[in-house]
Amino acid sequence: MAMSGIAFWPVAASSYAAQIDWLFVALVVVTGAISVPAITALVWFAVKYREGNPADRRQPPQRKVWLEIGWTTVPFVLTLAVFVWAAALYRDHADLPAEGLEISVVAKQWMFKFQHPGGQRELDELHVPAGQNVKLLMTSQDVIHSLFLPALRIKQDVLPGRVTALWFKADRPGVYHLHCAEYCGTNHSLMGTRFVVMRPEEYQAWLTHAGEDTALAAEGGRLFREVGCSGCHENRNSPVRAPNLCGVFGSSVALADGRVVVADEAYIRDSILLPGRDIVAGFKNDMPNFTGKLTEAQVQALVAYVKSLALAGDEVGRVQLPPNGLAAGSVCRGAVR
Amino acid sequence: MAEDTAVAPSPAPLGMWVFLASEVMMFGGLFMALAVMRWRDAAAWKDGSRHLHLWLGTANTAILLVSSAVVALAVTAVRRGRRKEAAWELGIAAVLGLAFLIVKATEWGLEAREGLMLPQQPSLRLFFDFYYVATGLHALHLTVGVVLVAALGFLIRRNPGHAGAVELGGLYWHFVDVVWIFLYPILYLAASR
Amino acid sequence: MTPLGAILVGIGLLALLAATVGATFSGLGSWANMVIAAAKAALVLWFFMELRSGNGLLRLVAFGSLAWLAILFGLGFSDWLTR
Amino acid sequence: MNTYLQAGYGLRSWLLTTDHKRIALLYLVSITFFFFIGGGAATLIRLNLVVPDSGLISADSYNRAFTIHSVVMVWFFLIPSIPAVFGNFLLPLMIGARDLAFPRLNLLSWYLFMAGGTVALWGLIIGGVDTGWTFYTPFSTTYSNSHVVTVLTGVVIAGFSSILTGLNLVVTTHTLRAPGMVWMRLPLFVWAIYATALILILATPILAVTLILVAADRIGGLGLFDPRFGGDPLLFQHLFWFYSHPAVYIMVLPAMGVINELVTCFSRRRIFGYRFVAAATLGIASIGFLVWGHHMFVAGMSVYASFVFSILTFVVAVPSGVKVYNWTATLYKGRVQFKAPMLFGLGFIGLFVMGGVTGLFLASLAFDVHVTDTYFVVAHFHFIMVGGTVSAYMGALHFWWPKMTGRMYPERWGQASAVLIFAGFLLTFLPQYLLGWLGMPRRYWHYPPEFQVWNVLSSAGASVLALGYLLPLAYLLWSAFFGPPAPDNPWGAKGLEWTIPSPPPKENFVEIPHVDEPAYNYGEEDSHG
Secondary structure, three states: OOEOOEOOOOOOOEHHHHHHHHHHHHHHHHHHHHHHHHHHHHHHHHHHOEOOOOOOOOOOOOOOHHHHHHHHHHHHHHHHHHHHHHHHHHHHHHOOOOOOEEEEEEEEOOEEEEEOOOOOEEEOOEEEEOOOOEEEEEEEOOOOEEEEEHHHOEEEEEOEOOOEEEEEOEOOOEEEEOEEOOOOOOOHHHOOOEEEEEOHHHHHHHHHHHHHHHHHHHHHHHHHHHOOHHHHHOOOOOOOOOOOOOOOOOOEEEEOOOOEEEOOHHHHHHHHHOOOOOOEOOOOOOOOOOOOOOOHHHHHHHHHHHHHHHHHOOOOOOOOOOOOOOOOOHHHOOOOO | OOHHHHOOOOHHHHHHHHHHHHHHHHHHHHHHHHHHHHHHOHHHHHHHHHOOOHHHHHHHHHHHHHHHHHHHHHHHHHHOOOHHHHHHHHHHHHHHHHHHHHHHHHHHHHHHHOOOOOOOOHHHHHHHHHHHHHHHHHHHHHHHHHHHHHHHHHHHHHOHHHHHHHHHHHHHHHHHHHHHHHHHHHHOOOOOO | OOHHHHHHHHHHHHHHHHHHHHHHHOOOOHHHHHHHHHHHHHHHHHHHOOOOOOOHHHHHHHHHHHHHHHHHHHHHHHHHOOO | OOEHHHOOOOHHHHHOOOOHHHHHHHHHHHHHHHHHHHHHHHHHHHHHOOOOOOOOOOHHHHHHHHHHHHHHHHHHHHHHHHHHHHHHHHHHHHHOOOOOOOHHHHHHHHHHHHHHHHHHHHHHHOOOOOOOOOOOOOHHHHHOOOOHHHHHHHHHHHHHHHHHHHHHHHHHHHHOOOOOOOHHHOOHHHHHHHHHHHHHHHHHHHHHHHHHHHHHHHHHOOOOOOHHHOOOHHHHHHHHHHHHHHHHHHHHHHHHHHHHHHHHHHHOOOOOOHHHHHHHHHHHHHHHHHOHHHHOOOOOOOHHHHHHHHHHHHHHHHHHHHHHHHHHHHHOOOOEOOOHHHHHHHHHHHHHHHHHHHHHHHHOHHHHHHHOOEHHHHHHHHHHHHHHHHHHHHHHHHHHHHHHHOEOOOHHHHHHHHHHHHHHHHHHHHHHHHHHHHOOEOOOOOOOHHHHHHHHHHHHHHHHHHHHHHHHHHHHHHHHHHOOEOOOOOOOOOOHHHHOOOOOEOOOOOOOOOOOOOOOOOOHHHHOO
16 A cells, blocks of 8 residues: 555556566566575675684585576576566457457657547547557657556557557556657657546546537637638748647747747637737737637637647658548648648 | 697787678678568569669679689789789779779769659668668778778788788778678669569 | 689689579579579688688688677567568 | 886877776776766756656756766766776786787777767767667657767767777687686686677677668668658667667676676685586677567567567576576685675675566566566666676776776775665665656656655665765775785785786786686685685
8 A cells, every 4th residue: 555655556457457467476576586595695605604704614616517507497497487477468468359449549749649439539638438448559750659558557669650559458447647658859758648547438428528629629620711810820822921730739839039838728819819929939920819809619619620730730741540540630731840 | 728729810810800790790780771671662672773773783793703803812922922913913903993983983973863862752762772871881891992902012012021911901802892792682683674 | 722713713703693693684583693692702701711721710700790690680580570 | 127007107108008908097097087977967867856847957958968878878988897997907917918919909999989989978068969878760860959960970989999899809818818728717707808899799880880870861861760761760779779788798797707706706715617607608698699679579579579589588587697696606615705896796796686687577578568668677777787887897996906006995995885886776776666667757857746755765875876986986096196005916816917016017927827727716725624
């Protein structure tokens, strides 16, 4: 049991994780059996035969072949048993189950983008139902990343130009960590945040809510063209230069006055309603002020749309994903950042 | 049991062989990369190979093979005390090496003009990237070899004390030849003609 | 190694070069070419580089490096061949 | 007769020397410099990690700090440490030779090493590099905005220095042994250096060509490892680890060689099972080449390749284990003295065992999936490279210090630093095993708050460790100039290097000795007490 704030044992959220924990126990026992006697003997001999201590030193052995062969083969056979166990677990977990929820994962510097079978998207957080096989089909847009779910004791590198897979069946609802484990540059340690295992009905409710977000974003996309945002933010031949919004959400934006801000909901909202406040470095303040021209619901829809652009991401060099793979937002296709 | 020190070779040839062993590993890493790329996409590899100038490559192979024979002759000449002959032969080997480099440079130029240096077609890209790196690294080794045998030819004429050095230089020269012996079929002969 | 020997081996090498070009045009394929390349390399190593008459240790060094290369290729391809 | 230290006093007499003993001292000074640079970077890392999101240094600076730490420590301290300093100094002395086979090549090696070090340091000064020492593609080739090519160049140059040093050591062992010094009479340190030199020769060229490909990729925009052009990033990893796993044995084999010398001398016993230990040395060097894929179990390698590399890793554990048992058996019925070198040696054995058995954890496929790329791995390789290699290096430094300088170091201070380093090391790195097991990934600038306790402990240990390393710097410097003169054989040790004066004369041996006894002949009659 963890003492206040001091952890000794990681939470296990699946039966597979529990099996790994038993493997860990076995490893401790076997390696202990090999090494503790040797270290004990070392200390004992060092003390007993220390200089000046009277001890029987007659006929010290120079070599004993049976002893050498014994302490070579016995530990090897012991550890071999662990090898077999660990390899069997690894192999069993390497094959994807036929049935299961398929979630597409696209990694990029420095975020994970997830898309659920119903089209719901999320950034850096992953929501999954408990008690059901979940398959992650993963690829990267830039460098090598690695999706690490410590509570499930699994990780898998995410490679550019290739789809790698990871599957699990979490059975303990809760909020756990989700990390990038393969070093990928500046914000490697900030990539990924929460891994949420939910009861199936909660997951359904979450999906519906996330689905509403998706619908909201679609509404925002329509508005984006209607009120004229796309004229400058999407059209590269426009006389007015405006920042491309692909992948802006969640990223760090350098401003003209030298500040660097994270483009979150509030930032996008301010940019629409108070465009003169945070001007992106390298651009002029050409954007019309939309205060009073848009309803609150419309602003929310636009924010949802800009957010969705980040989830779709820029599609340069994308590989073919499985059927339910993330569809690119039309604005971002071919866009260069 | 002291006799096992007696059969040990003299340090210099052993040192050269050990050096060549490390060179084998260095080019070996490159060959490994070539093999993997070829295995992953044999069709693209053959396509790339078809764009090379087969006859220039073949001529160069012949040049290097002959140069190796000439260097072997120089080594035998040194051993029989014919230093003047050896000097001539080393000079010829250096000229042959130079000829190889000139042909190679011409080839690179031709390919660059044909747009094969960093080609736009993705299928050709990998083959030519490896082609330039591999032949470039080989040419670098050969350049060292040309300077080496030319200097040895110059020195052996004046001083019989360099006989051992000629043997070592010969080993290096043959090694560079062996590398090309493998590069030639891997790069030039991969395509069926 | 006699001068005549060096010349004969040189001629043998050129003959193998002709054979490998011939193999390419007769569609024998790349394996034949690699076998011929190995034969050429063997000639150079055995005669020109004098492994034939050389000390056992030198042979060990030469073949040792090839054995290590075989490790790189063998274990490396154990990945690509089964991926 | 003049000692080698008196053979000349000017800068020229050092910078143009071909004496293996002086070149060893040049290496000693150079790598000590690099050690403290790497240590400085480690200090920054540990300070930043005291608080989960301290932001003491920026994320980019943190990434540069751990890259400096690893690049400098691996290539400019650990790889040359025992082979270049003690291999250089001791190999000719131990086999009864006057110098290495190629003395001028030896000096060239040192210049190449310094050139490589200078270029790499230059790259670190003008802005640093943020790829980690592993230079994984395509991050290093395409995405990193740092001085990758400069630092790579430095590493490649230092690599050629390694190859030439290895060549020199191998040829020397084969050709310059004194009459009667047959292979089975060689001190085990020589076996270890010989095996290490073989790895240097066979593995380093692969690193060189791989890094050259990365540099070509970066400069010329080639696509060798870039999937956009059909390249394979895993090709880089295979080639890189083909060097970098054996590189671990470049670090640890010489350390084991040192321990053989220390354990026998300070227990006054012949090594238990000489032939087994010698065979295990060559066995580790060879099998060490077969296991590189265990760094790639989650990298996207095939399942079958993972099986092969996993089982081979279990196999390499066997010869390593043999040595530990043999050292223990050597103490049995010995006469154990707890001098500072012996304390470092015993510390090595303890830490090496812990590092070794956690290696088995990492070789176990399903378990490795959880802990790879976490602090568990960080702890594991620090146990081997720092707890193991650096402890042995410190033991060697104290053991042969009287021979190298002709002066004794203060024994009490030596013992204190051995204990301090052992304790500081455990405090630093034991918590990191736990952190990894709990799921803290490595190379993290920012971490979840529940890991703070262990990180604070680790940082506290690091400060003890730093003290443990600064202490010898102080008293050894003092000893070099003011220490009491050392006798020829202060430890009563066996071995040719102890039969000549301290410090040795320039030619080592006035007369080349004739060897007619096995190594570690500490005399059975002493043992019949």
